[in-house]
Amino acid sequence: MRTLERDQVKALLSAVQSGSIGIDDAVERIRTLPFERIDHIATLDHHRELRSGIPEVVLGEHKRAEDIARLLLALSGGGGGALATRVEAAKAKEVLAAVTGARYHQRARIIEVVPAAQKPVTGGDIAVVSAGTSDLPVADEAAITCAFLGHEPLRIDDIGVAGLPRTLAASEKLRDARVVIAVAGMEGALPGVLAGLIPAPIVAVPTSIGYGVGAGGLAAVLTMLATCAPGVSVVNIDNGFGAAVCAVRALGRA
Amino acid sequence: MRTLERDQVKALLSAVQSGSIGIDDAVERIRTLPFERIDHIATLDHHRELRSGIPEVVLGEHKRAEDIARLLLALSGGGGGALATRVEAAKAKEVLAAVTGARYHQRARIIEVVPAAQKPVTGGDIAVVSAGTSDLPVADEAAITCAFLGHEPLRIDDIGVAGLPRTLAASEKLRDARVVIAVAGMEGALPGVLAGLIPAPIVAVPTSIGYGVGAGGLAAVLTMLATCAPGVSVVNIDNGFGAAVCAVRALGRA
Amino acid sequence: MRTLERDQVKALLSAVQSGSIGIDDAVERIRTLPFERIDHIATLDHHRELRSGIPEVVLGEHKRAEDIARLLLALSGGGGGALATRVEAAKAKEVLAAVTGARYHQRARIIEVVPAAQKPVTGGDIAVVSAGTSDLPVADEAAITCAFLGHEPLRIDDIGVAGLPRTLAASEKLRDARVVIAVAGMEGALPGVLAGLIPAPIVAVPTSIGYGVGAGGLAAVLTMLATCAPGVSVVNIDNGFGAAVCAVRALGRA
Amino acid sequence: MRTLERDQVKALLSAVQSGSIGIDDAVERIRTLPFERIDHIATLDHHRELRSGIPEVVLGEHKRAEDIARLLLALSGGGGGALATRVEAAKAKEVLAAVTGARYHQRARIIEVVPAAQKPVTGGDIAVVSAGTSDLPVADEAAITCAFLGHEPLRIDDIGVAGLPRTLAASEKLRDARVVIAVAGMEGALPGVLAGLIPAPIVAVPTSIGYGVGAGGLAAVLTMLATCAPGVSVVNIDNGFGAAVCAVRALGRA
Amino acid sequence: MRTLERDQVKALLSAVQSGSIGIDDAVERIRTLPFERIDHIATLDHHRELRSGIPEVVLGEHKRAEDIARLLLALSGGGGGALATRVEAAKAKEVLAAVTGARYHQRARIIEVVPAAQKPVTGGDIAVVSAGTSDLPVADEAAITCAFLGHEPLRIDDIGVAGLPRTLAASEKLRDARVVIAVAGMEGALPGVLAGLIPAPIVAVPTSIGYGVGAGGLAAVLTMLATCAPGVSVVNIDNGFGAAVCAVRALGRA
Amino acid sequence: MRTLERDQVKALLSAVQSGSIGIDDAVERIRTLPFERIDHIATLDHHRELRSGIPEVVLGEHKRAEDIARLLLALSGGGGGALATRVEAAKAKEVLAAVTGARYHQRARIIEVVPAAQKPVTGGDIAVVSAGTSDLPVADEAAITCAFLGHEPLRIDDIGVAGLPRTLAASEKLRDARVVIAVAGMEGALPGVLAGLIPAPIVAVPTSIGYGVGAGGLAAVLTMLATCAPGVSVVNIDNGFGAAVCAVRALGRA
Amino acid sequence: MRTLERDQVKALLSAVQSGSIGIDDAVERIRTLPFERIDHIATLDHHRELRSGIPEVVLGEHKRAEDIARLLLALSGGGGGALATRVEAAKAKEVLAAVTGARYHQRARIIEVVPAAQKPVTGGDIAVVSAGTSDLPVADEAAITCAFLGHEPLRIDDIGVAGLPRTLAASEKLRDARVVIAVAGMEGALPGVLAGLIPAPIVAVPTSIGYGVGAGGLAAVLTMLATCAPGVSVVNIDNGFGAAVCAVRALGRA
């Protein structure tokens, strides 16, 4: 319950107590306030976000530059941070002209408004790994989102299974990670192989890198879902942002 | 490195130390033992498993009763526990006749060999929820696997979004879960709705319950991957076991 | 708000009024009753259902006979009616043995419990038409559901477009229908053709009747969605029940 | 039968009556006029359209600007209104130069010719809701079409289920709608959730907004068809126009 | 116009002529007889069928034995012939017990009622060829239908392109065919290869014979549609009957 | 056998006859001319082509302008005609600059070189019909190809089944056609409806016109294959050329 | 050219030489013998088969027991060997009763007739590896076919990448293989990983083992085609026989 809502109910109950409103009328007034009650759920969520330092994030893909700018300004008002994902370079230029203090991560296509008072960032609990150099933009989206949410990830790139020694060498470094985000296109075999080598859960991100039967990420997403190595779960193709939220959520309140 | 392997290397080094073998010969012998070296990775894994109390699990679906029985006996030798998933009733009957102390969870199609010395089981960190009564076998598979791996889950069933009040009521109880496994067939909307209500990561399990365009779980798996609510990752259709491993891994070493 | 719930709140307010409970405590108790509050939404729904004479319906496909029987008895308790869809003959036999007064519509695979006090049934507002004789079971499911919900439909069968004169003749009889449920398998062209001939909205039901590229209803569902004749909307393959609910809802409160 | 046609038949019958033509010849002449006879069906349709105030609509997508202009002029001749959908901005500019009194709804990509004598527009029977801001163009297409057909809809936008409190709040406002058009991309869960909350039939419009497995609207259309909440029927991806016609037809003659 | 219908109109016109019915009433009565008018189209069709000796055919797949029997009796009444396709052996046995003079083609799954007065059958204009022995049932369905419709086809089997010399040898024999029905499963390459060798149009029938990516005939139907050899058109998977009708129609009236 | 080839063999045989070459050597020379031998099969084909007036046709889609020009010049050498399909406007301009006497059919994207001595063209045996105005380019490709191959087709456009009276009126005019090419996009229902109305075989051409589930022609091609009206066979999406060749082949030698 | 054919041509040339047949007649007779010429190609093939010891193989899946028996007897007549693949146990029993000396490999579903004079079998050039125990039947089909064709393969099973150390250990043993057949279901990642470790070409066989999105082998076949590790080529799902033929062909004549 938000303060406002709590005050409303309190006032109502005081009126009941004082006899200025009858019980039946009070019952009816409580009955007609479903939204506030439900909204209080969202309020609790909001409290959690404030508490854990996770600001809201704007999905920029189908929004106009002016709308993205307006949302970033609103979210970062009062010195907070804000993030917009999937913003193409041309659109980003427009946004940056309107939002002071915003910076653009070009390869990741992310606009970030750094909060005035930078919150402490922990590191190493999450690792973001990628199979090939073409998967880097999606890996970047995941990594920048993690950092924005307070968890600077370990990054290891270009460890696809076609060059297995690289994969094995990397797996050694991943043994202490609490969650691993594994980004891969083409046939997408990396997460399943990793899951057999390390103890952390793998959040697999198929990418749209590929051609022929792998075009658009189809082969990768099917491979990742069908893997017989337990410990792998999958997000949508190219959804580095979503994987980052899964990883940060898994770290939890501690 | 297993003890055996460590002993081999030790003996070799002793021989070098004593001069009974030359350095070049020793280099060559080390070079020709790739398997033990790699096997040592598996060994480390094995150590982790012993340490975290997670025994191996048999996928029973395409195996013969006699093979399942043999594997369960091997795994549970010395008083350990063992698990076999996706075992049909008829096959399970054969297995149980051969494996003393095994029990069969019929709806979940799981055979479990309870370890002699039951390890302490923690509870409540993981929640397993399901959308409809037809999704119960898959939810059972997830829940029994969690418990077997040392984490008795909270269970809430039949909370599909077609009856949203049930979903909302359940979400209140899920606020303290550290990981939520959400099992749903048909259109599979439950995980995305939950992700907007609670802070835990959702491991979504599409089920093959459905007909028409939802037959075999197709609509459910696509919905879960495509959800715009961040915090949902997905395993293969009906893969309750895999979701449980993801959840237990996310709880980590702590 | 159900009576029970209303009584709970009333008691609480009385306690506030009488001073036996403080305002802050009362606020807190209201805050911790989210379910009743949400349930009250369901309650409103329930009121609507009682008012419009639409009892709940059991999807029998993945339920055991004993569960179907138990649900039907609960729903029809106190002389009300109840319906269970997609119940195979063998299972239906078991259910009927347990539920007095239930009857089985074999072709439609529906079990119906007729309410003690039969409510007045209106007719002719809804028409259920089908393309071929193989589509009859799904057309039956739609028609029986409509009747159960208080609207005896007009039935015209076997009017597929391969024999266009039949289609045209039928369309004359459909000019006064307020909603038309059109059931068709194979290439599923009937709804689009009808939409060009009559003023009512068409709720199209693709059926799984077909073979080759039409197997499982794929061609039919795509055709119906892709039709260039406006006025057609589509439900899942074989979902006669869902189409009936759409049609009855469209008739509304009047 | 159009007046022209009726006059033709009358003249023929007069000739029979007067004996100036033999019965066999008259039979033959009637036999050879199939088109007028069939056309009379179209004529009846036309009468209905005039009666209900629903003018024809031009699908502009694959037509050249000059053709769209010509059609709009023909349809709106004599002071009537006319509508062309799916017209890109550049093409629209050309059309507007040729059609006096036409206006362009840019986001909806609709050209509208407002009739000279504006017919009375009723409101509130239809509601058009959308899940996200990216779905607005399709929601606009539906809403503008409804208004053009005489039914100004209630509009509620951005109520996707990832932010469930918004959905619930909106559902309260939808309780009196007679038909709800629900527009959603990504995973398309909104219509199914709404159907569990409100009594009106839902005409669901999947949009092509989405990426990865949701690209082109695939996940949304499957989800909407597969929903287990009865009361949802679906039109083609992005087909806001078609949904509007369904809704207006459902309101019927009353 | 059928005799019956013609008589109706004649009577009406006589009444006009005699003055016993007014012209306006007569106009109205003509207006309300759309079906007969449209039916006259069907009547013309029927005339063509009588003229060309093509009786109707029953699709037996989803019909009960008793319904098939009833239809065959009706169609063959008065000494005519009749055909029912896709009738499984067990069902056929029931049908044959009820329909005197019917015979069952087991491999083709066809029941045939030979007409009392056998019409002259021409031969050689149509050829039915098949790629492998597993395609024989579908080739049989095509061939028996052709013969039943008055055109005994040339049969050449097992000429798949994996053994190209057989294909080439067969192509020599096909040079005089006016239409070739080519039946093939697996990769379905036969029709395209034949089209490059012979002058006749090829009606290609993909069969459901195949496994893996060819399961259900998918690879075959795509290959046949995608062939770059002009002169091939395709019917549904396993639709030997449909191909036969295409071929007989192509021979036309001559 | 081409003249050249025939001369070669003749010379060889003359040499045998005159004794200037031994029999074994002659056998060997015949053995080592596989191509001519095989080419003689093509030669027979060529003879048929000359006899029936059907010149070769160039698929222009993936060829460069210079290659198309060269092929057209080669094919039309000596006063013959030639055709190139699927040539975009820009490329066509280049080709026309290089090929004297060629003309470009813009909507059909066809370049035609009219033969010096125009062969007599028959008309009316083939009809080309289309469902909507967007299908016209493909219908044009079919019609121009037919005419080029000596058969001027009857054209009837815009007779899609959403406006059934147009379809019925057109079907009257199609009763004398020997083959009907039916071109349709969107849901592709036209061919199946026509097949129930007229005696000619229908060569159905799905077009890529459509959106959502009909995008690229998917719904149309499935509908046409799955139609339950016998007498329809299907070519690839947008393949008007292929349909024309099927139709002309069906007319045969007569 | 077969002897018979050669003799025919010789006789013809002799007749030319002696003047008993004119040159034009001889040209015509050569023209009319295309088949023998082409058949001679098949003859060469046959020679190759005799030379390399590769007898024909019967695909038993859609053939009746009696047909399989007949074919095996024909192929093995004169003491040769013969093979029939995809023969279910019940059918195999019937075949074995009719074919003396045949044996049945149950797991591989192969019937083998061992030739009277066993040809020398070489070993080790081909390796057949499999990912899981469920893939064994397909691996067996490949291995038995290889041995039957004269190449006893090295077998290593259960080396799937989920247990990478096994894979790595196996790869050491595969370094000397000239061709590796890699059989895998589920996500099918084994061939791609192996291709990065060993120099031989990998013939990948996806199996139908899998469930959910991997059902029927879909994920496996896509993964194998999409792998970014060069050196992998793929055969149809479960096609162990085809892979064996590829491998044996690759060993060639040497």
Added chain:
Amino acid sequence: MRTLERDQVKALLSAVQSGSIGIDDAVERIRTLPFERIDHIATLDHHRELRSGIPEVVLGEHKRAEDIARLLLALSGGGGGALATRVEAAKAKEVLAAVTGARYHQRARIIEVVPAAQKPVTGGDIAVVSAGTSDLPVADEAAITCAFLGHEPLRIDDIGVAGLPRTLAASEKLRDARVVIAVAGMEGALPGVLAGLIPAPIVAVPTSIGYGVGAGGLAAVLTMLATCAPGVSVVNIDNGFGAAVCAVRALGRA
């Protein structure tokens, strides 16, 4: 083991021998060097590559010009050769400006750095054939890769099965090839037909050439996988490079 690594191990063993490090410490240090050990596997691979003259190859498709240039320079350092595939013309121009001695194969989209000391190239063992002129770029990619890897292939183009005599003539020339790479788009029937005519294994490359149901190469890849002619294995659509590596690997060490 690389020299560096070997030296490390040697130094360690010397320290053991001299007693300057204890055995347990040495064991531990060996345990902590997994990468070098695994790297030694890669090292062996590298040795093989040097031995067989196969340099690494850069996949240029998703890389920037500067990255491609850098990689080519690194790979060709010291006078070696290097190859980059899938480089568009504009990007290639940039690369060539930076890499001295590189040349661009435009149709194949390959950049090649010819090694200083050209290694001897053998010819004729591999054949690269293509079905149509549109398949030439992919055939070029395969052929140039083969040549770069030391095997100049035989090239035969435009031998698609729609003109079977060309196919047959070509097959004569392919009888001595040890591996045949067959490139085909559209329906992709060429590899299956060839496999029935020649003894070599066929590595089939589907191309993305095609339209309608063949768009993107779908029909071709399915046809090639489903072919019933044994001896065909398939790589990804347009993957000429991968096919070349398969072919060169099949030739092996000899």
